[in-house]
Amino acid sequence: MATPKDAIKEKSMIIQKEMLTKQFQELSKAKELGKKVVYTFVPGNLIELILAFDMLPVYPEINALQSGMRKKSGGFIKDAEKMGHSEDVCTYVKCDIGMMLNGNIGPTGDKIPEPDLLLLSYTGCFTFLKWFENLNRLYPNAEIAMLHTPYQEAGKMTKEQVDYMVKQLKEEVIPKMEKVSGNKYDPEKLKKLLRNSVQSEDYWVKILQTAKNKPSPIDAYFAGVYYMGPINTSFRGTEECVQYYKELYDEVTERAQQKLLPVTPEGIIPEEKFRLVVEGPPNWTNFREFWKIFYDMGAVIVASTYTKVGGLFDMGYRQNPEQPLESIAEYCMGCYTNMNLPQRVDLIEKYIKEYKADGFLINSIKSCNSFSAGQLMIMREIEQRTGVPVGFIESDLVDPRYFSYANIKNRLESYFQMLEQRKIILQQETV
Amino acid sequence: MQSIDELLTYCEKVAFDLNFAHAKNWKSQNEKRVIVGYLPIYVPREVIHASSGLPVGIMGVGDRKQIIKGDAYYQSYICHLPRGVIEMALDKNLDGFDGFLFPAICDCIRNLSGMYKLAHKGKFQRYFDYPQNFDPKIGGVFYIQEMEKVMDDIFNINGVRADVNSLNNSIRLYNINRRLIEAIYDIRQEFPWRLSAVETYHILRAGIAMPVEEHNEILKQVLDYIQTDRGEPMDNIRVVVSGSFCEQPPIGLIKSIEMAGCYIVDDDFMLGSRWILGDVEENTDDPLQALTNAYLYQSQFSSAYYDVGNPKGKRLVAQANKRGADGIIFSAASFCDPALLDRPEMQKECDEAGIPHINFQYHENTGQFKVIKEQAGTFSDSIKLWA
Numbered sequence: 097m098a099t100p101k102d103a104i105k106e107k108s109m110i111i112q113k114e115m116l117t118k119q120f121q122e123l124s125k126a127k128e129l130g131k132k133v134v135y136t137f138v139p140g141n142l143i144e145l146i147l148a149f150d151m152l153p154v155y156p157e158i159n160a161l162q163s164g165m166r167k168k169s170g171g172f173i174k175d176a177e178k179m180g181h182s183e184d185v186c187t188y189v190k191c192d193i194g195m196m197l198n199g200n201i202g203p204t205g206d207k208i209p210e211p212d213l214l215l216l217s218y219t220g221c222f223t224f225l226k227w228f229e230n231l232n233r234l235y236p237n238a239e240i241a242m243l244h245t246p247y248q249e250a251g252k253m254t255k256e257q258v259d260y261m262v263k264q265l266k267e268e269v270i271p272k273m274e275k276v277s278g279n280k281y282d283p284e285k286l287k288k289l290l291r292n293s294v295q296s297e298d299y300w301v302k303i304l305q306t307a308k309n310k311p312s313p314i315d316a317y318f319a320g321v322y323y324m325g326p327i328n329t330s331f332r333g334t335e336e337c338v339q340y341y342k343e344l345y346d347e348v349t350e351r352a353q354q355k356l357l358p359v360t361p362e363g364i365i366p367e368e369k370f371r372l373v374v375e376g377p378p379n380w381t382n383f384r385e386f387w388k389i390f391y392d393m394g395a396v397i398v399a400s401t402y403t404k405v406g407g408l409f410d411m412g413y414r415q416n417p418e419q420p421l422e423s424i425a426e427y428c429m430g431c432y433t434n435m436n437l438p439q440r441v442d443l444i445e446k447y448i449k450e451y452k453a454d455g456f457l458i459n460s461i462k463s464c465n466s467f468s469a470g471q472l473m474i475m476r477e478i479e480q481r482t483g484v485p486v487g488f489i490e491s492d493l494v495d496p497r498y499f500s501y502a503n504i505k506n507r508l509e510s511y512f513q514m515l516e517q518r519k520i521i522l523q524q525e526t527v
Numbered sequence: 528m529q530s531i532d533e534l535l536t537y538c539e540k541v542a543f544d545l546n547f548a549h550a551k552n553w554k555s556q557n558e559k560r561v562i563v564g565y566l567p568i569y570v571p572r573e574v575i576h577a578s579s580g581l582p583v584g585i586m587g588v589g590d591r592k593q594i595i596k597g598d599a600y601y602q603s604y605i606c607h608l609p610r611g612v613i614e615m616a617l618d619k620n621l622d623g624f625d626g627f628l629f630p631a632i633c634d635c636i637r638n639l640s641g642m643y644k645l646a647h648k649g650k651f652q653r654y655f656d657y658p659q660n661f662d663p664k665i666g667g668v669f670y671i672q673e674m675e676k677v678m679d680d681i682f683n684i685n686g687v688r689a690d691v692n693s694l695n696n697s698i699r700l701y702n703i704n705r706r707l708i709e710a711i712y713d714i715r716q717e718f719p720w721r722l723s724a725v726e727t728y729h730i731l732r733a734g735i736a737m738p739v740e741e742h743n744e745i746l747k748q749v750l751d752y753i754q755t756d757r758g759e760p761m762d763n764i765r766v767v768v769s770g771s772f773c774e775q776p777p778i779g780l781i782k783s784i785e786m787a788g789c790y791i792v793d794d795d796f797m798l799g800s801r802w803i804l805g806d807v808e809e810n811t812d813d814p815l816q817a818l819t820n821a822y823l824y825q826s827q828f829s830s831a832y833y834d835v836g837n838p839k840g841k842r843l844v845a846q847a848n849k850r851g852a853d854g855i856i857f858s859a860a861s862f863c864d865p866a867l868l869d870r871p872e873m874q875k876e877c878d879e880a881g882i883p884h885i886n887f888q889y890h891e892n893t894g895q896f897k898v899i900k901e902q903a904g905t906f907s908d909s910i911k912l913w914a
Binding site for chain 1: 600601604631632634637640645654662664665668669834863864867868869870871874875
């Protein structure tokens, strides 16, 4: 097998790598620095609150996906299965548990410190609950706080739901954070962080919307997962994050002005043949190979749902520093996987129309029922509403046993042939 | 009075009628009556009953209906239950149901609520969110709001608003129901041969497809019958079966476990009917608060219930000890994240308590039980010979 050439990287990717390296180094020295460590989840995360208490976040899902990209997840998963976990369940959980069993070494080679606080932001994924029950047993000395985010059952957030969350923040989460960090809650500090968040959110939305250009200067799925990193995880609320998104915005705006196509690890895509909307997380174990299939076909992802697991800022939501806790509650409830199925269908339909997509593709993930259960119905609905060809492939988050390159490539090639045919027919009809 | 065999035949018929004719017949007798279907595990059925409604449990199709259309809605790695629930809706088995409740148990059931919304099945389709905060001023308030939403849904259909009296009455009836069920389990603990696990299952499952008043009468009669000996005692071990609370095991599986030499003295097959431990306060000015207190403080352990501070593994061990069980069988539906993610920790607790255990997985339509029977048989023999 040929050795892949060195990946081409955008400047913003290099900046982000520096940010992450710094963060992991800080984490490895947390105890020396006297900083407390919080384990929490990406969707509906409370990063501004965590930072307001001068604590450091660790995201087990991010550890898992990085293990996947570093080809370590397969071994970790097997170790978790040896201790009794079923093959059928979420591989993020198993990868995380396997990583802990193997010393909890992070991507920089440094040990990730044990948690002082397990902050279960229970948003949009039932498995989070189980995951933290397991973590609680692995780290019995860590304080644990639960924030239950109600599902958008009726397709909207209600005042009662916001009140429920604010009460939990006031009575459960903040007191635990005060206890663990030794710091008092400072609303002014939180407001300042939220003001920074709003700036990052504004840039992020403008970046996403550059994909409305033809050709699109960004890939909103494969590159999108890099772009979304700072805002969806540890950096939202910081000035560093604002600077990152300003830099990224300048970069993609320049590319849009020059009609340049997205940068991929293989180089700049030569031609935008197809514009797609994608639903579902990517596969991490074979991420580059997976992306390359799209590169080879000239397929650019112009909008994706996965990049909204950390919030739907492009639909207008912004943090409100004047009502910080209410705003955090709404942020949590607004994450993509906390939306009901009709809302998800409406959103995808909107993306297809606004971003003038040629097709809609689902990457259905074995491990993730929150995304996957119901996707075949989403597919039917979208097909009926928009008439665009829909495609369906299956893989997993971090279990390499469930990534079949030949199978996926075969299916995608057939799908792109269908898109090609449709384009020809549509052109003939226009003439 | 019917003979016990007649009662059992009747219960089996009602329990597995996938057209729910019994419930529909009940509804047809009064225009104010409504049927509200609910998915596993638990909903406070009292609020439906008090609103002139019949709560009907939808536990899947088991091995009694071939799934054709349902498979087109789900990937191979998703459990079997929702396929059958969609198939039933598409085949009009559930026509006549006024609304559906999808309790917070997992992402599959949660998203199924959205599928029912998209398919416009019933007059309402509601995801019923359990609070995972157990402070009465926080999670308790939220739970009352969830119950009020269901009462509003029903009121919008039939104009009947549950009041203090009707709620107290419903609470009283369901208290009786749970007491009778527990009395049956208590007798089975001592004399499991008097009512087999399959017979018990038929009786309990019938109870989620008929009015509680009728079910209470059946339970009373069954309880009378099993006060005296029935059947022949066997040299079987006693086991608790855990992990089958949502997608139900096929009857053949329950039968295989018993035939292999294991009396099932407790289980979580019909957990929703036994969720609340003990009585709910029934003569109160605030029955919704009483139901809330029961949820907050008297819930049975469950994979759908955040257990930090009161781990379910320890509660399972306590249950096994209380029932005098020799071992535990972990029997979970394939791809059931809640049950399977709990299993390793629960097994660890069993190991620490010195309780032997085995595990296997099933689908609701599993048709081959030879391996399970051999596994359960070996488990039974090993305990009898060496424990």
